[in-house]
Amino acid sequence: MTFKDKTARFFRRLTIRKGITGVLAYVWLLVMVVIVMTPVLWLVSAAFTDATSLEQVPIIPKISEWSLANYEDLFTYKSTTSQVFPDYVRAFLTTLGIASLNTVLVVIFSSLMGFSFSRYRFKGKKKVLLLMMALQMFPSFMGMLAIFMFFRQFGLLNNPVALTLIYVAGAIPYNTFIVRGFMRNIPKSLDEAAFIDGASNLQTLTKVIIPLAVPIMGFIAVNAFMAPWLDYILPSVVMPQRDTVAIWLFRYMDPRVSTYNPIKFMSGALFLAVPIMLVQIYMQKYLIYGLTSGADKG
Amino acid sequence: MKETESIFGQLLNAGKKVLLFLYKKIILGIFKFFKRIIMGFVNFFINLFKAAKEQPKAFFKGLSSFFLMGLGQLRNKQWYKAIPLFVVIIVFLAIEISTSNYIYALSGEISQFPAEDKLYFFRDYGGFFTKGLWGFITLGKLVLGSVYRGETIVIFDQIFTWKSADNSQVLLGQGVIATVLILMFVITWIFSIKDAFQSHLKIQETGHNETYHEFIKRVWNDFFAYIIIIPSLILIFLFILIPFLFSFLVAFTNWTGRISLGQGLFKWVGFETFKQVFENPDWLKFFGDVLLWTLFYAFMSSVTVYVLGFIQAMIIESKYVIFKKFWRMILILPWAIPGMISLMLFRNVFADNFGLMNQVLAQAGVTDQVKNFLTSIGLVGQQTAGNIIWFNDPLNGSLAKTLIIVVNLWLGYPYFMMLITGVLGTIPESLFEAADIDGATSSQKFRYITFPWVLRATAPVIITTFTFNFNNFGAIYFLSGGGPGYPIDQIPQSVRIIGAAPGQTDILISWIYKLSFQSTVNQYSLASVYSILIFIFIGLSAIYNLSKLKSFWEED
Numbered sequence: 001m002t003f004k005d006k007t008a009r010f011f012r013r014l015t016i017r018k019g020i021t022g023v024l025a026y027v028w029l030l031v032m033v034v035i036v037m038t039p040v041l042w043l044v045s046a047a048f049t050d051a052t053s054l055e056q057v058p059i060i061p062k063i064s065e066w067s068l069a070n071y072e073d074l075f076t077y078k079s080t081t082s083q084v085f086p087d088y089v090r091a092f093l094t095t096l097g098i099a100s101l102n103t104v105l106v107v108i109f110s111s112l113m114g115f116s117f118s119r120y121r122f123k124g125k126k127k128v129l130l131l132m133m134a135l136q137m138f139p140s141f142m143g144m145l146a147i148f149m150f151f152r153q154f155g156l157l158n159n160p161v162a163l164t165l166i167y168v169a170g171a172i173p174y175n176t177f178i179v180r181g182f183m184r185n186i187p188k189s190l191d192e193a194a195f196i197d198g199a200s201n202l203q204t205l206t207k208v209i210i211p212l213a214v215p216i217m218g219f220i221a222v223n224a225f226m227a228p229w230l231d232y233i234l235p236s237v238v239m240p241q242r243d244t245v246a247i248w249l250f251r252y253m254d255p256r257v258s259t260y261n262p263i264k265f266m267s268g269a270l271f272l273a274v275p276i277m278l279v280q281i282y283m284q285k286y287l288i289y290g291l292t293s294g295a296d297k298g
Numbered sequence: 299m300k301e302t303e304s305i306f307g308q309l310l311n312a313g314k315k316v317l318l319f320l321y322k323k324i325i326l327g328i329f330k331f332f333k334r335i336i337m338g339f340v341n342f343f344i345n346l347f348k349a350a351k352e353q354p355k356a357f358f359k360g361l362s363s364f365f366l367m368g369l370g371q372l373r374n375k376q377w378y379k380a381i382p383l384f385v386v387i388i389v390f391l392a393i394e395i396s397t398s399n400y401i402y403a404l405s406g407e408i409s410q411f412p413a414e415d416k417l418y419f420f421r422d423y424g425g426f427f428t429k430g431l432w433g434f435i436t437l438g439k440l441v442l443g444s445v446y447r448g449e450t451i452v453i454f455d456q457i458f459t460w461k462s463a464d465n466s467q468v469l470l471g472q473g474v475i476a477t478v479l480i481l482m483f484v485i486t487w488i489f490s491i492k493d494a495f496q497s498h499l500k501i502q503e504t505g506h507n508e509t510y511h512e513f514i515k516r517v518w519n520d521f522f523a524y525i526i527i528i529p530s531l532i533l534i535f536l537f538i539l540i541p542f543l544f545s546f547l548v549a550f551t552n553w554t555g556r557i558s559l560g561q562g563l564f565k566w567v568g569f570e571t572f573k574q575v576f577e578n579p580d581w582l583k584f585f586g587d588v589l590l591w592t593l594f595y596a597f598m599s600s601v602t603v604y605v606l607g608f609i610q611a612m613i614i615e616s617k618y619v620i621f622k623k624f625w626r627m628i629l630i631l632p633w634a635i636p637g638m639i640s641l642m643l644f645r646n647v648f649a650d651n652f653g654l655m656n657q658v659l660a661q662a663g664v665t666d667q668v669k670n671f672l673t674s675i676g677l678v679g680q681q682t683a684g685n686i687i688w689f690n691d692p693l694n695g696s697l698a699k700t701l702i703i704v705v706n707l708w709l710g711y712p713y714f715m716m717l718i719t720g721v722l723g724t725i726p727e728s729l730f731e732a733a734d735i736d737g738a739t740s741s742q743k744f745r746y747i748t749f750p751w752v753l754r755a756t757a758p759v760i761i762t763t764f765t766f767n768f769n770n771f772g773a774i775y776f777l778s779g780g781g782p783g784y785p786i787d788q789i790p791q792s793v794r795i796i797g798a799a800p801g802q803t804d805i806l807i808s809w810i811y812k813l814s815f816q817s818t819v820n821q822y823s824l825a826s827v828y829s830i831l832i833f834i835f836i837g838l839s840a841i842y843n844l845s846k847l848k849s850f851w852e853e854d
Contacts, residue, residue: 025616117527
């Protein structure tokens, strides 16, 4: 149906009572759009000004007065002269490394777990599943105090790889259930056929199951890649001297620290938020899938 | 009115059921646990006796593995099992001996010390495992006196007093690790005994001893399910379970930041800290306040988000609205922006001086009217000139609380909007057609078809959202930072000295974070007690969820 047809049909169906309800619906939607958009526009506006305080930032961005001063500063500022990359780029690269390693490890470990739990019966299976079920409900930073102590003792503070391992351990339980739910729906006759053809367990996994499980692994991979970007609490504890972007951002919003500068926060935040938003919106269609496969098939 | 009652009644019933379920489970569990232990012992000795009588050869092989792990395997001529087991023993002993000072103890050093001196053998001579266990039990010792181990400190010809202490925290950490490693060693040992016994029987039965290749192949095939999950389990063990265990143990000590480690010690105090939390009225008041607010916040932020999401989904999906995709695209925006960024953005929006909200109000010239309105509904406690202070005025606690729920609404509704839009699409058309034939009005259709259908499909998600919000650290920490604090006169002396009072908008988890990581507070044991309470709460809802999930228990 073309746009013209749509509008024509719309007006044909209009009656007075319906008209009032319709107008109310639009008024509501417009109000919601204003509420949703105002802070966002303010963020954009603040990111592209050369103002030094948020008071001078116009609520609706003024295109004629745009300035890239904030971004220039963002990509050139070095806190010590000896470092190769500017602070922000450095934090960005650290986080990128963490996110990439996290993606690889989470996908490998949770696929193996999911495969084992969806295909085999073994002693202790229910107990391990129960443990996973319980663990996925606890935020992994509840043991933070201990993690901090152990890391300090073994010299792992400020080590991004160690931080990544905590993320991986925390992500395994939930993802195990997602993968298990998906793999249960892959017919077992495929495995049996492979077995008859003389495939080993490992070959069944790599040649039969994994190619079929690519969609769910993609879903997990994207989630795992997104997770570390704006996680603040764990890095703030175990990486006191090495920034991730979240720590970098928070430092500009912490009134107790001398770097407090909401304008810089706004520009840095916008730069980070845009790519994340695009991925999120693209991933939207998987959301409901992920929810249901986690919930009913548990 | 009637409906709310029935919902309330349902909740009450559900609560009763959960409690009853738990009660039964716990009593039965304890009973079964003891029964199993006792029966286990009895059966163990019966079996041992039987085995010794009926299969003396196999029994002696098991026995030799009992005396030296791997010896039984060697006697079975299964070197491929014996060698790894021997390696385990050697590594275990090597760690113990290389970190110990036994050699000095043996060389007769001890006898040189005066007899009246205090001397802690394991502390000074033990290796990683023995010292670990010693430290775990004692949490270290304080050395006070002029002579220790026959040594004196002499400065400018004057003998100084020794004052030094172990680092209890390091000892506790090493103790946990040593205990876990020893447990694993013992388990391996038990396995080796069993294996020596059973392998002998198997060789006797089949007359064939497995070769190395056959063994590797069998393990790879039969234990594949275990092999592929072991790496994950090790990670979870190291980075989640051991830290949880450590935090759990800290609750039974009196460790605070005031004890400067290396000079003072912390001790095991049993349930003292629990007593402080539940019996000391000062702490009980704060705990009660924080818990109530946490529950209220978790409940409200789940329900409001759900309701607004529902309304949005209904409106966008209604027949009056065209360009559905366009509206959805814009209204989804708060979901797509990362939570931390939106929360801190709102911190700026509600900032006292330069915040967007105060700017808008001032430009529209309605600051005073809004302030009066907020005062009249009781959100603003005290009139001050100038801008509205959203998050920082101790007398505006309820304003800050309301704002947190409102901001959470902004962040959270799109998720439910999308979810419910999805669910609305699954309602069969035929239901509505049947309702049309019966002459139902659209409100009746909503009440009897749409609402129950959506509620049924999304109920589990509401529960998950509730538990998520219960621990939603970011929503509080990034937005209000827990503030405003309580008015000074409402903070009891004992709490103020420590500086551990929560802010008015602190939920449990953010208070715990402050208690343990704010360097002026560092009340580790208190923080651990509260963590345990959260564990219990989440555990309860986990058990409730489990009891509902049938599919979990079905076998593959």
